[in-house]
Structures are given as structure tokens and as C-alpha cells.
Amino acid sequence: MLSTKDNSKLILSTEQQERHLDDLRWMAASTIKDMCEQTHSRLLIFPQSFNEYGDKLDDQRLFNIYGNTIETGNIMGFVGRNDTMIQIQSRFASSDGKDYFLHYMLQKVFAINLFDLKHLTEKESIFDFLIYLFPTFLCNAVRHGLYNEYQTRTYNDTNVRGRIDVSRHIRSNIPFKGTVAYTTREYVGDNNITQLIRHTIEYIYKHPLGNGILSNDDFTKEAVTMIREATPKYDRNARQYIINANIRPLHHPYFADYKSLQNLCLQILQHEELKHGHNKDKVYGILFDGAWLWEEYLNTFLNPFFHHPRNKLGKGKQYIFKNPLNSYCYPDFYNERIVLDAKYKGYTDWNLQRPDLYQIISYMYIMQLKFGGFIVPVENFSKPKMLNGYGGILNIYGLEVNFMQQQYNEYCTNMQKKEEILLNTIKKEFL
Known part of the structure; x- marks a missing residue:
């Protein structure tokens, strides 16, 4: 298995090129939408709706290949085709x-309460991504009721x-026994x-993290019980x-959540088979848009102090013109005093990309806010800057995420402290 990080370069060895280059070139040439639309694709992506966050995820590519070098972007996760599997970890x-x-x-995003990853290895972490998602997919599906057919x-x-x-x-009841053989729908x-869901539940229970994941909250436990009671013929x-x-x-649109759950269950149950390339040319895996994941993670502790617009639901949009037309925008976070843009980028100083700078200034102007800023996953000590012209103050708020910890529970504890420090800093100034 190949392993790299987001926004990084990986130089392939001669052996890796001979074994994997054809599949890697196919991945590099395909957009994420192309991979998802392949027949019987086993690829899960987040966010699940293309263009949900305005980032045109469907047009993105997993990585680019230049000669013997793979260059990744913001996409994380893992994807496989035949006997080629590539894992893209976070840069941290x-x-x-x-x-x-x-x-x-x-x-945090999928609300899984786990603090013990002592068993974590490179291979197991890939599989963990799948089982983390199972409660969310299961609960989303059963909210529509039990699937019947x-x-x-x-x-x-x-x-x-x-x-x-x-x-x-005639075969079964001659001589007459008092019963009738019949067929019904x-x-x-x-x-x-x-x-399939029941088999996945029983499979997950055997995983070291399984019991904690399937007992994550009351609704998950109720959903598991519902499936178990509905499948007395389980073998x-x-x-x-x-x-x-x-x-x-x-294919029925009403059961879209069950379709996603079906896909996830197959990936979990077929993980070993898929990993060894038993399904020729079929794509499988799970991918996360780093920008989306970073934004949704920040929302877990910035809420309820900030509004967090939802593109898919059309909530929180800001109209660009006085007379509302089809021109609007979705800032990441805002309240009555400040608008913030979540950026999964390493802005440690004011070396900002021009589109990002123009975007936040536009938000401030349209929403008539004096303050704006970026939240980035790096420690930042930059001082605020005053805008020319109409004025306004921009700042970069950093959340340090890259620190060494021996145990995962220690990392979680430190992250919670740093989240609290960041939130208190913003609240002190703008709440």
C-alpha cells in the first residue's frame, strides 16, 4: 500500500511504478465524479453532495502525477483499484x-466518543474510517423507517x-392433511x-472499537436493536x-440514505477482498475533502456562537444585491460583529492567496461588518491588519493541531484545551 499526506509530494520507486503506475494514472486522470459514477463503484465521498460547499468537489482530482511524482491536494482518505491502494493522511x-x-x-464531526486508539496501526486506521461512519449512516437511514420490500x-x-x-x-398434501400450499407477496x-446491515453490525461488534461505536448514543442503540429484531432469520x-x-x-430516491448505508456495509464486509484487488478495475475507498472536514470540525465548538450557513439546505445565504436574485454567497461563520473563513491552509503570516483575501473582504463589505478573519490549522501569532479604503480589520486565528503525544486520549485532551483557548479569544473580542 502506498501512503502519503495531503498537499504533499510522493516520489515512486521503480518497483512501485512497475506495479501500480497504470492504476495511479487512471486515478489521476479521473475526476472524483468520474470515479463515483463508475458502475458498481464502492467509493464514498464527503461531503456527499457535489458542490454542497461551493468547492466543486466533483471536478477535483485525487492527485496529479508528474513523471514519477504524485502531488496531492486537500483530499484525504484512501482509494483502491485492483491491487493498488493509496492512503492520503493529513499533513499532520x-x-x-x-x-x-x-x-x-x-x-468530532460524526459524534463518535472514542478516546482509546492503542491498537491503531496504519492498516487498521484505514478500516477505522469506515466503521466510524457506520452509526451516522445507520441513523440517517432508519430515520425514514425500517426498509421494507x-x-x-x-x-x-x-x-x-x-x-x-x-x-x-399435490406433492405435499396428498393424502389431504388439511393444509394448502400457496405463494404470496x-x-x-x-x-x-x-x-446486510445486520451482518455488518455483528461484524463491527468483533472490532476492538465496535462496542463503543455501536453504543455511541441512545438513537444508535435503538437503531441497532431495530435491525436485530427485524432480522430473525440472520445466519x-x-x-x-x-x-x-x-x-x-x-435506486429509489426515497431510500438514498439506505443506498449510502448499503455501500458502506459492503465496504466494511468486503474490506479484505477489496484490498487484495479481487474486483477488477472497480474503485473503492472513502475520501474526505479536507476543507469541508476542517469547516465542519470547527463548527462542533464554534456553534452556537456563530451562524454556520448550509449550502445544501439554502440556509444562511447572504445576497449580493439589494433586490435578491440568484447571486448570493455562503460565508463559513459569522455573527453580528465578525465574519470568519475556515481555511485548511498553512497561513502562518500574511502570505495569503489573493482569492482568499478578496473573498473575506467581499463578505465584510456585503454584510457591513468591520471585522473579518481566517481560522487555520496552524499556530499563528500574526497581528491584525487594517484595510485601506473603507477600513476594516482582518485577523488570522490559528489552532495548533500538530503536537506530539504518545497516547490518543492525551491528544484529545490537549485539543479540547486549545479549542477552548481559541473560542475564548474570539468570544472576548466579539461576543
């Missing part, structure tokens, strides 16, 4: 492969409620989809049959 991962910061952001069932009893199966009746909750030996029965994804 330690030299021994422990990516505490990425795990911490994922657990029509199935053909055969019976031989006295309660006839379907089409009589004459040939089977029933709308049932014990089906291939719910069985642990039928796992491969159930996997094969779910190769075709759900």
Missing part, C-alpha cells in the same frame, strides 16, 4: 503513520392468503438490505450470499 500525521488529527476531526414467500398452512400452488400442493422488513454463515444479493445498489 506522525512519521510512524499515526494520524491523530484526522481521527480526531472525524470523531416485497418478497415472494411460500407457505403450506390453513391460512390461505395468496395464489394456490397446485403442483406443490409480502411487504417485509427481513430482506437482503436489512440482513452468520450466509454472509457471502447476502453480499452477492446486494451487489446492485438501491
